[in-house]
Amino acid sequence: MLELLNEEKVFKDPVHRYVHVKYKLIWDLIGTKEFQRLRRIRQLGTTYLTFHGAEHSRFSHSLGVYEIVRRIVDLFEGRKEWDDKNRMLSLCAALLHDVGHGPFSHSFEKVFDLDHEDFTREIILGETEVNQVLRQVDQDFPRQVADVIAKTHDNKLVVSLISSQIDADRMDYLLRDAYFTGVSYGQFDIERILRVMRPTEDQVVIKASGMHAVEDYIMSRYQMYWQVYFHPVTRSAEVILSKVLHRAKHLYKKGYKFKLKPVHFYSLFMENVSLADYLRLDESVAMYYFQLWQDEEDTILRDLCRRFMNRQLFKYIEFNPMVQLKDWRRLSDLFEEAGIDPNYYLEVDSSSDLPYDFYRPGEEEERLPIHLLMPNGELRELSRESDVVEAISGKKRTDHKLYFPADMINDLSSHRKAKEKIKEILHLK
Amino acid sequence: MLELLNEEKVFKDPVHRYVHVKYKLIWDLIGTKEFQRLRRIRQLGTTYLTFHGAEHSRFSHSLGVYEIVRRIVDLFEGRKEWDDKNRMLSLCAALLHDVGHGPFSHSFEKVFDLDHEDFTREIILGETEVNQVLRQVDQDFPRQVADVIAKTHDNKLVVSLISSQIDADRMDYLLRDAYFTGVSYGQFDIERILRVMRPTEDQVVIKASGMHAVEDYIMSRYQMYWQVYFHPVTRSAEVILSKVLHRAKHLYKKGYKFKLKPVHFYSLFMENVSLADYLRLDESVAMYYFQLWQDEEDTILRDLCRRFMNRQLFKYIEFNPMVQLKDWRRLSDLFEEAGIDPNYYLEVDSSSDLPYDFYRPGEEEERLPIHLLMPNGELRELSRESDVVEAISGKKRTDHKLYFPADMINDLSSHRKAKEKIKEILHLK
Amino acid sequence: MLELLNEEKVFKDPVHRYVHVKYKLIWDLIGTKEFQRLRRIRQLGTTYLTFHGAEHSRFSHSLGVYEIVRRIVDLFEGRKEWDDKNRMLSLCAALLHDVGHGPFSHSFEKVFDLDHEDFTREIILGETEVNQVLRQVDQDFPRQVADVIAKTHDNKLVVSLISSQIDADRMDYLLRDAYFTGVSYGQFDIERILRVMRPTEDQVVIKASGMHAVEDYIMSRYQMYWQVYFHPVTRSAEVILSKVLHRAKHLYKKGYKFKLKPVHFYSLFMENVSLADYLRLDESVAMYYFQLWQDEEDTILRDLCRRFMNRQLFKYIEFNPMVQLKDWRRLSDLFEEAGIDPNYYLEVDSSSDLPYDFYRPGEEEERLPIHLLMPNGELRELSRESDVVEAISGKKRTDHKLYFPADMINDLSSHRKAKEKIKEILHLK
């Protein structure tokens, strides 16, 4: 299982300096076409339209998560809980945890009701190069890797390396996204955090002396969410992208004749996507169609695609749909009146984040809280020790924005009255 | 001409921290669809297959060159040589100097006999959004910008900001490519270099006290060429890419029936590319076709595309075609014998670089040498003052590699004798 | 007043890259012997015994504060509130704000009842080279500079650059101390903060869009306090240093005969320090005496000096003097019993910090709160807008530690019983 390469291979990585690979199994996984496909899927979706440096792919993030787990596992070497198989299991799960992502996951999943986690599972268990490589360990190994990623594996310690409030996934993406966007907020002292990690039976805990390093990590996370991940310009691009997909699906369903048949999208439109179909989809393919559709007959599809390709995004204002329901209805009517379809040109987008949570029973994305290992051997949940973390834990903050095409509204010439009213509600000058 | 935005805009940039835009003209140029298209063209072509961080686009590089020129021009403010028009000319030329690049320029230009400089000129002078924006200054302004980029403009000082041995273009790409690949070689003290730049009538010169900073820049350049730009693995991907394009063109010309008509490539295959055709081409479109072609009937096209998409590259050995001509012929014959078409599977690639040159009369890419401004007001050419630069100037170093599909050779089963001979010549075990 | 140097001078600075000086007045101030003296006083006192990189001096910090103010003032250029005199006033106050610091200020001020702010004022107003340089502007200028530093100047805006919750002093020391210690906590995006600063009549405020950058700065401050400034090992060295000074003073007062007369300390011991005496004191002089005193007759002075010079520090435990008063008395008695003088070998040290405070009326070190400038022109106090800041504002956290010489206790041979009891109370094994 732990067959070594003749010579350790390294990848130059701007975040971790080097990614080290010494096992043949890992090298072979990286070489599979399903894993190479991640090069064609951006890590941060439409964020590159806000932060131009954010053009990095899920490929580099996946290598990064692997590298962090590799370093943790090396630090654990020699501990009895930690045999060869668990090490390889951790490394493979780290490398493959995102292998099922498709293009612009956020929008595609929402519009076409997909879940990348299902595809991750299928890629690991189905008839793929990845599965073939994993089976070299043993017949059951692919299932184990899939279970770790699905958080259902018995070995909770291994699961916690990949999925917890302070797992390798989050640590890599914060550092990496900060590096490529160029913001300074995502920095924290990962070397220190790795040094204070201690394995227990069912999770990794943190030596109490490392509490401040963990606080710093939590704050980085908080900042990255509000500064980068939920940036309103990025969400504007997301809104447009979703509208493109909705429109194309709608047109297809009502029998519209596309200039070039969008064969790659057929099974998406029918909500019946096979693994093979899915694997053919990447962001090049998506962008290819968006480019073509800039010249479609349908004015809505054409306009939305042009906006997306050329970054002519929607503007936004603060807007609370609960409070401002009447405004919303009024705007919708006025848009109709002015000949702008509100289904495609008026959208409320809400983002919310729980920067740290110690207990969210029943929530879908429940992650293990962080425990500190006190000098006396006791475990304490982080927010009970840290003022800063306590201050932000469990506090869900939500940001609502209303998106609309300011240029289109300003260009309205025939519906002067509706135009004036719209501009008034939207505070347009 | 110098109409200001209501409020200065900034782009967060990982290399220069922030890119500042205060002129409406610059903001509008960035918003044109021809400029936005640069987001879909990688700065370093196939390098991402060697350095996974190198996924950045020509869009970010173009902003970076603009930002460097902006800083230089700010430092020159108040000098009599330097009026508003020259400043705007410099900024526009900086921003647009690469606007004509197409997908994987290196391979596409070679195979289809294109020159991105022609398209840069066409984009600036033709019926484009870029041209429309530039004409807001005056009717002649687009031509002036094009002339600066083409190095034919009368104002040699402005030209030298964009094209010399130490221009904004080179400074940005060295820093940026180093940042995204993660190598440390490309670092130099740009802040110091900007501080010691002095404008003269026909070029920017460097105060003698800044000589060591410039030496460091020259050495960075030297290192980046050999460590990154000419990396043999990157060149392997280039070789395969060129072969894909050659094969597709060859098939098209002999009437092969593609599963999906490669309409985007028609004018390329016919070597008759209009600006409109060219602008529709980007790396998403190219990658879309390469993905499709993985399932083509033609075994050569199919194999090459799979190699490119899944990073199953050719191996290489040192090989000097001048000296080893006989080996080359022999190999070619043996490949034919074994049923491997040497036109597509055997290629010598040569890279060479002049790290610094003070005088290359008649050379196509002739760039101005660097002059030092001595305390007594005299100008001296850099390599006459610097031992290190003298040591490497004018020394063209060439690296030849022979590329071939080691896996295919190892899998040969029916041509055992040819196989053995091939492996012997290529030192394959 | 604003006489320029022939050529701008620069200092290479690891934190701000370059410190730029173009005014002759600033250059002359830096050259005064009172300012050069700051090279011989460490920025972080005894911290170098915990973080070995923290050997930087108040000289470099003072240049750094000047440089930040210079950049702010440049950004304000052209605003009507901001004339030449206010600019020069801000620059001089920034440069000189710490000029009155003496060696190991914290301990010396406490033991000898000094206040560096008094000496700052005296240096600026008294018969010094600094005063002579400042008077070149006009006779009243020194007083104005002193008033800005004392926060009593009428121009509240200028005062706020040097003394507020987000002033140049704090910004420089957080970045600088983080750089030299090597911890990552002190990082924040100063360039962004400078860009969102807006001058108002009586303070600098922050554009609301920059709120997250300010949050990040506040968190950096919080982390630096607990990770670096209040580090228990640093405080152990402070405790020993204070005891050295106390002992020397005590010996002097009771007529002890030092091997070499500690003439530099006489006026300190008598609590009657002239400016001339004070200026002769620096950390070289202090260290010289501590070294000599390692060989004094008095065993306590000798022992404490050896501990300080050779970093044989006191150990510590958590200890709350309010709660554990009885333990404290008991320990003190046991120390006496065992022949260890508790006045020199048993000490509780308490550190506490208010990471951010919006209103502390009547407090000695009251600093202006941070105001955000909302899009509608309104000002809002930071903690009303930021959850994170609200969470930590006004919360004073205190950390108490009890320091003692563990080695000395372990070496006790003749007082076995006292030893055992002491070890029990101190949890020594």
Place this chain on the structure above:
Amino acid sequence: MLELLNEEKVFKDPVHRYVHVKYKLIWDLIGTKEFQRLRRIRQLGTTYLTFHGAEHSRFSHSLGVYEIVRRIVDLFEGRKEWDDKNRMLSLCAALLHDVGHGPFSHSFEKVFDLDHEDFTREIILGETEVNQVLRQVDQDFPRQVADVIAKTHDNKLVVSLISSQIDADRMDYLLRDAYFTGVSYGQFDIERILRVMRPTEDQVVIKASGMHAVEDYIMSRYQMYWQVYFHPVTRSAEVILSKVLHRAKHLYKKGYKFKLKPVHFYSLFMENVSLADYLRLDESVAMYYFQLWQDEEDTILRDLCRRFMNRQLFKYIEFNPMVQLKDWRRLSDLFEEAGIDPNYYLEVDSSSDLPYDFYRPGEEEERLPIHLLMPNGELRELSRESDVVEAISGKKRTDHKLYFPADMINDLSSHRKAKEKIKEILHLK
């Protein structure tokens, strides 16, 4: 010998992030008073007067060299050549290689004819805490450590870790001095270099694939020498410092009565320094005397000390003593005539460097050349493979400067004629 600490200790280090100590022996060595004394000796002597950040001590450099050797030795773990004893020998030699340095070594050694290497040997072999700790290994161990540092030990591989053209000493000081001065020139990819190091019987060699990383290191070294180590302002301070020491010695020898007896200097003046005397000397002590001497009767000593303390340095011009011998004599006479003692106020300082040398037989500081390990197992000397290194190898470049007190010359009032002639020769305006 390899007794472990209960828990690994770490030092936060800005250059290597963390310095790791797991052996009790190393921890004890760091705690000795001879090693702690290195905190009071700056790594770069008078350089802090040019680069204000360069206030770091030999203590931090020594830890850094230890850390690099620790990493190399860890990479070599498991190789047969490399037993426990050799590892400990390497670590101790790394830590202690500079332990014999005194204050401002360069000047003190020259003026008082000392050699820090003799003191290093004495500290390791004499009656010191260091010796006591080392003898815990065995009686002969101190001698072995001393031999490694003296390059006379049989194990050439161990010697080469500490003293070769690419040893841990040089690697640390280039990185560290670059970090603290803030210049960017000293950066190179140490992680890569460590990865390509291979131990052979008598030295560490470099895998050929790492050649460019080594080139980059050599160029860093070259740049640091000319940009930092030989900076003319630093040398001006060195010149003054040497003159101070000469003058004090001269005065002492002729029976001058100092206000305070310079007891710490007596044995230096007599050139008969015991180890105990030497260990009492550090930069605090030296600075203490220089400060006192600012108020001495002797005008030369007083003036020179004031210059040194307050950074009123000598100016300089390019001056080649071989060529300009006549000017030199003339100046010397004119100085005499004007009443300025040329023995103290006129000095030529020459710096020269061999950036890389493959063979310097008979030279005092002969260091092993760098060998590349070619893929075929052959060793080749670096400059035979690298153009850049070849270009600079063996080329000794020398820089001569003439130092003089420009202010004093300008202030001459009674010797107008001599003054004019002096100014003419020195190009003073």
